[in-house]
Amino acid sequence: MDSTALIIASIGVFGTLASGLLAQRSALQLKQLELESTERQRVTELDSAAREAARTTLRTCFVNLNYSLRTYYSELQNHLRTLQHGSTPRKVSASLEGSRQAVRSALAEAQLIAPTAILEAAKECGALLGDSYRTLTTIEGETDHREELILEAQTLLEVISGKLVRMRDEMRDELGVEPPGDR
Numbered sequence: 001m002d003s004t005a006l007i008i009a010s011i012g013v014f015g016t017l018a019s020g021l022l023a024q025r026s027a028l029q030l031k032q033l034e035l036e037s038t039e040r041q042r043v044t045e046l047d048s049a050a051r052e053a054a055r056t057t058l059r060t061c062f063v064n065l066n067y068s069l070r071t072y073y074s075e076l077q078n079h080l081r082t083l084q085h086g087s088t089p090r091k092v093s094a095s096l097e098g099s100r101q102a103v104r105s106a107l108a109e110a111q112l113i114a115p116t117a118i119l120e121a122a123k124e125c126g127a128l129l130g131d132s133y134r135t136l137t138t139i140e141g142e143t144d145h146r147e148e149l150i151l152e153a154q155t156l157l158e159v160i161s162g163k164l165v166r167m168r169d170e171m172r173d174e175l176g177v178e179p180p181g182d183r
Helices: 002-084 094-113 116-139 146-175
Strands: none
Touching: 002 094, 002 116, 002 146, 094 116, 116 146
């Protein structure tokens, strides 16, 4: 009986020591899982914040690009109306020139941020606006072909109007915004 008691006591002591080690091991594993979970959550939050920052930057770029192109377009429309009413501006207005510069700046930013399809659409709009600008400034000194040039500028601006709407729709699609109900 003595040896049985000794074996039982040894097993009890061993069990007590082993349970402490097992408990410590379980606690370490649990702590490791907790740390891994926290790290995954932190990485997910950082990725989410980076995506949101990129989306905000893209949205700001789109707003600036859309605004500057539309402002330039409006300035050209105003210039055309002045010419259609028989007036000849002495020189290009400061606001028209400012609009041209704003488009250049917005296009430069878009070259670094915007997706290719939108950048190409913006470049096309910018080029057509430039063509319209050149036509309108040619009219100022022209007397023989004035009506032809006014019609050409008007046609260009009508084409640009549709392209600006399509570019805006592409931007909205890129940002995941539903198309507007009205134009």
